[in-house]
Amino acid sequence: MIKKLFILILLFTFQLFPQSDDAVKKEIESILKKLPSTTKVALLIVKPLTQDTIFQLNHTRSMIPASNTKLFTTAASLSILGGDFVLSTKILSDDNDLSDSTINGNIYIKGYGNSLFTSSDMDSLVNVIKDMGIKKITGNVIGDDSFFDEIYSRKDWIDDEHANVRLPAISGLVVDRNRRFTYRKRRGRVRRYYHNISNPPLFAAEILKRKLKKAQISVSGKALKGITPDDVKSLAESDITLRHLVKEINKHSDNFLAECLFKTLGAVTSGKQGNSFYSTQAVLGFIEDNGIYSDGTSVVDGSGISRFDQITVGAIVGILEKMYFSLKSYKDFYNSLSIAGIDGTLEKRMHKTKAENNFHGKTGTLNGVSSLSGYLKTPNGEEVIVSMIFEFSRGGTNFHRRIEDKIIEALTDLD
Numbered sequence: 001m002i003k004k005l006f007i008l009i010l011l012f013t014f015q016l017f018p019q020s021d022d023a024v025k026k027e028i029e030s031i032l033k034k035l036p037s038t039t040k041v042a043l044l045i046v047k048p049l050t051q052d053t054i055f056q057l058n059h060t061r062s063m064i065p066a067s068n069t070k071l072f073t074t075a076a077s078l079s080i081l082g083g084d085f086v087l088s089t090k091i092l093s094d095d096n097d098l099s100d101s102t103i104n105g106n107i108y109i110k111g112y113g114n115s116l117f118t119s120s121d122m123d124s125l126v127n128v129i130k131d132m133g134i135k136k137i138t139g140n141v142i143g144d145d146s147f148f149d150e151i152y153s154r155k156d157w158i159d160d161e162h163a164n165v166r167l168p169a170i171s172g173l174v175v176d177r178n179r180r181f182t183y184r185k186r187r188g189r190v191r192r193y194y195h196n197i198s199n200p201p202l203f204a205a206e207i208l209k210r211k212l213k214k215a216q217i218s219v220s221g222k223a224l225k226g227i228t229p230d231d232v233k234s235l236a237e238s239d240i241t242l243r244h245l246v247k248e249i250n251k252h253s254d255n256f257l258a259e260c261l262f263k264t265l266g267a268v269t270s271g272k273q274g275n276s277f278y279s280t281q282a283v284l285g286f287i288e289d290n291g292i293y294s295d296g297t298s299v300v301d302g303s304g305i306s307r308f309d310q311i312t313v314g315a316i317v318g319i320l321e322k323m324y325f326s327l328k329s330y331k332d333f334y335n336s337l338s339i340a341g342i343d344g345t346l347e348k349r350m351h352k353t354k355a356e357n358n359f360h361g362k363t364g365t366l367n368g369v370s371s372l373s374g375y376l377k378t379p380n381g382e383e384v385i386v387s388m389i390f391e392f393s394r395g396g397t398n399f400h401r402r403i404e405d406k407i408i409e410a411l412t413d414l415d
Contacts, residue, residue: 111173262302
């Protein structure tokens, strides 16, 4: 009886008090032994305030990061542009005198990287124009997406790209994620289907023309694709902040939004038309300027869909450390990450563990790849940064995710 009581006390004490770094390291080693022998692994865990390394394994090995690439896109964007940076969609006119309730000329809709703009947002802009007393437009309705280049598909800017994730057109002007919705009756139910559109500026112009007419504003001309002249009057605009967009990207691992932000970053930093070259240069420049480990790092897109993205966990931890010490951007970056057991891509993971509502991180998944990186707090309130990538041919995604979760859960016992 006394022996059983002693064992219970030991177990209770073990659960109540944190473990030493060495004990946690041994537990992680034990977890990693469960991996198939064919799985490639890279793992780095550090305490940013003390610069102590808790665990490292292949931290300089270049691997496929999957959606952990979004950490680079969003961190660079927040650091360079700031969370208050505005991405907009504007309606403009080349007639500066609207006192006669007529736009004698063209009306333009131009996008500046606002990838969340919807048909409902356009309704609001049309109502603003109607409230201005505009009743007639003598010219054309012109869609302008010249903020980015016209290379809409990732496979057209990445040589020999074979990724099988198909995205809508990546463009400076976006309406409804550049998808057209149709409704069909199937098996007694009306179902909604969407189709990716091929000409975003024309698509936007057609929608705007239709909504203007519905608002009793006559349009004499056509819906066209074109370029907005310099001397124009702004009629209405719809804005989002970068912090809002980054939150959508990281929490839900949104590939389309990430690629649009990638090109926005290139456009703003270069002062020229956004393209993949300027975007890549902006991200790599951010890495270099902040002294982040860059050997073995190759970034070709903003989402991490491409298997040509190659990044080390050392570089990922470097990004997370840079953001951790950023007075300007850390709050926006931290709040954009998914919370274990609570929301985003981590909503259904680590439930009823000490990692729930503690670990804030970014997941990554491709065929044969799983990654997880982020921040968590130890029982004494100290922050820990962790990044891990697995490339595997056996075991499957869910198995490797459970390994990731076990490692995070082990870290919550650190002293």
